[in-house]
Amino acid sequence: MAYFVLPGRGKRVYRLAIARRIVDSTARGARDRSAAGHARRRTRVLRRALRPPRRLQIGLGPWLRALPARLPDPALTAALSRLDPHVRVAYVLRNVEGMPRYAVRDQLIELRVRDPLPVIRAAEAVEVPVPRRADRFEPALLRPVRTRSVLPLAAAVVLTAALVGALLTTEREGAREASARGLSLAAAAPDAWTRGARSLDVWPARGDLAGDRAFTRRAADAWAAAPGGRRPDSGAAQLLYAGRLDGAPLAVMRSGGRLARYASGRVDVAAIGTDPSAPIALGGGRYLLAPWDARPETFAGRRLATSGGxxxxxxxxxxxxxxxxxxxxxxxxxxxxxxxxxxxxxxxxxxxxxxxxxxxxxxxxxxxxxxxxxxxxxxxxxxxxxxxxxxxxxxxxxxxxxxxxxxxxxxxxxxxxxxxxxxxxxxxxxxxxxxxxxxxxxxxxxxxxxxxxxxxxxxxxxxxxxxxxxxxxxxxxxxxxxxxxxxxxxxxxxx
Incomplete structure (x- = not known):
């Protein structure tokens, strides 16, 4: 299941090794043989397979050495790789795992899919080539991952546990320190977009609160203190907007491919893409335009009024x-x-x-x-x-x-x-x-x-x-x- 859900890139040997490593990483709860325990483990596997961390590619040797003699037919995985990730999950659950529709719906909700029924319908409509051979692997046919003595492995586990504990302590201290310092927030020069290539990097900061350092600092600190999956891509962010929207203060910040909206003490984070000109939704039906874009027009042919972009x-x-x-x-x-x-x-x-x-x-x-x-x-x-x-x-x-x-x-x-x-x-x-x-x-x-x-x-x-x-x-x-x-x-x- 993890193998078919993983993004369709790279060689099959690495995909299969990473898939097994993901499953092995969830073994802590494997002793719970109940249906609820199995469902919790399946959810952990799917979450990691949907967005596999890069660290899983490091030290793959033991899993590569434990690969089965025969690899899956590439035709099916090539077809699945072209699907939306959540549609791919639904397809695998329905057609590979044989789960009923209601169970697939519940699983997608666990994976935070807001509207699972269209995803299930899309998966049921997918046509994929029939594999030339069966793609299931019996556990008895899999070679064990541990190919060396247990003693060095035990020593490695103890050392790893000590290092992980130290890293977690350091990370907590670093997070507290970063929260105290706040995120490094910068803004492009007002005329930066008139020089060189046009990109999101040269959007100036706009809004009547762009110069209010107390407000923008609160916004940056709130983003820096967000949970791990919503934090900035780096230690620096770009201020795009800070102003009052319908009387309420709003800050919009960008870090890499993420956009954060700060309002009423809350931070919402979303993917922003790379389009240098797409308007940014501020809320209330208002949009922040690229500095070089002409004034927008309504469908009646009239100019759509703008103020400060x-x-x-x-x-x-x-x-x-x-x-x-x-x-x-x-x-x-x-x-x-x-x-x-x-x-x-x-x-x-x-x-x-x-x-x-x-x-x-x-x-x-x-x-x-x-x-x-x-x-x-x-x-x-x-x-x-x-x-x-x-x-x-x-x-x-x-x-x-x-x-x-x-x-x-x-x-x-x-x-x-x-x-x-x-x-x-x-x-x-x-x-x-x-x-x-x-x-x-x-x-x-x-x-x-x-x-x-x-x-x-x-x-x-x-x-x-x-x-x-x-x-x-x-x-x-x-x-x-x-x-x-x-x-x-x-x-x-x-x-």
């Missing part, structure tokens, strides 16, 4: 609070729930997949499409930096149905990686699983106005949808319509 309140015109926000130069940005506005893109149904998609201002039709789509796609579990929606099928649904669109939306995440999801936009819009932007195809069970159920599948231009396990399929204009038992799992393909 901060926009007036603007919110998506949707019921779910996600969707297009405003035009910014040659781009349209929207709120998809992250710390920064995401660049939105759209392809019309008559465009073939392939080629590069460049940011462009969305027209009225594309904005209307995104307003419907933003509330229908699964809520992102990670901050999104860009989203491209490909409207790969558009037409009238059969048997009295109304006009509908089928979209494949690719999300690029701020912390790296990407994922694509299909969505049927109809009277009742729904997510229909993962999709391939280059060869889009997706299917779902659909209830006609007459009350009868049909299986629908659509494919992109130049492709024909196919589905196994349905009755009397008929395909016309790239839309497959078939009968069958509603809810039966069907995997559509495109030819």
């Amino acid at each position: 901060v926009t007036d309140p603007v919110r998506p015109g949707t019921g779910c609070g996600r969707g297009p926000l405003f035009h910014l130069g040659s781009r349209t940005v929207g709120d998809l729930g992250g710390a920064r506005a995401a660049v939105l893109g759209h392809r019309a149904p008559d465009r073939r997949p392939g080629g590069r998609d460049r940011p462009a201002v969305l027209g009225r039709t594309a904005r209307s499409f995104w307003k419907k789509l933003a509330c229908a796609v699964p809520a992102a579990s990670r901050p999104v930096s860009a989203a491209m929606a490909f409207d790969f099928w558009s037409g009238t649904l059969p048997h009295g149905g109304r006009h509908a669109d089928w979209a494949c939306t690719r999300f690029a995440y701020a912390d790296g990686g990407a994922a694509a999801f299909a969505t049927l936009l109809a009277v009742e819009s729904r997510a229909t699983g993962a999709c391939d932007v280059q060869r889009p195809v997706s299917g779902t069970w659909w209830r006609a106005p007459s009350g009868r159920w049909y299986y629908l599948a659509a494919a992109g231009r130049g492709l024909v949808p196919h589905a196994e396990g349905v009755r009397r399929p008929v395909t016309r204009d790239r839309l497959l319509v078939a009968g069958g038992a509603p809810g039966t799992p069907v995997t559509p393909t495109a030819r």
Whole structure:
């Protein structure tokens, strides 16, 4: 399980050695043979496999020497590596571990996935190649990790325990000292962005409290004292904003790829990505713009008022609070729930997949499409930096149905990686699983106005949808319509 969940990079031998090392590291609670003990250990394994610390790559010799004679088929792990990490976890739990849906949902909640059901649906829609051989390993076939005398190992354990104790003491003292000193907080020169390359490093500090050292020091100290997983990437941070937002003081700081918002004595930390120009959400519908960006425009063609680089309140015109926000130069940005506005893109149904998609201002039709789509796609579990929606099928649904669109939306995440999801936009819009932007195809069970159920599948231009396990399929204009038992799992393909 740990092997399949680990990020898909590096050689198989190292992935498998790290996976076994992760499992070995959770052996302290292995004596608890109860179901609760097993569940706690599984959660620890999954957390470490999702974000493996770099230190696991050091001293791998014993685990490399204990590798089995036969390694897993690389086809499955290569396919899984392209998935969103939490979708990969759901796939492994459902298809490798054979866990029921409710148990997968509970496990994802333990891993702090806010909305697990869309993640499970995406995992269930994933198509991966069938391995040429079984990928399970029986414990009896695994070679022991300890290949040397127990005495040196025991001595090493005692020494390691002593060193760990000393390090923990030092770390606690260092943390107290850092908290007392506070985080080193700096700001770029007001005109730094006019010289050299444009990046987040040259954003100046803005806001009427940027010069209030007492307030910015409290903000920096609060971030330095945050729990380990939310601390700054280094001992220094960049002040981007300090001011009053709706009368309440707010500070926004950046360290590497992390952004921290300090307000009311609380620090919220999120991934920020590397886009040098994406607006930063301050809260209350206001956004901090890059210093070189032109004044934003509303969709009515009017200038969106700004003051000190901060926009007036603007919110998506949707019921779910996600969707297009405003035009910014040659781009349209929207709120998809992250710390920064995401660049939105759209392809019309008559465009073939392939080629590069460049940011462009969305027209009225594309904005209307995104307003419907933003509330229908699964809520992102990670901050999104860009989203491209490909409207790969558009037409009238059969048997009295109304006009509908089928979209494949690719999300690029701020912390790296990407994922694509299909969505049927109809009277009742729904997510229909993962999709391939280059060869889009997706299917779902659909209830006609007459009350009868049909299986629908659509494919992109130049492709024909196919589905196994349905009755009397008929395909016309790239839309497959078939009968069958509603809810039966069907995997559509495109030819």
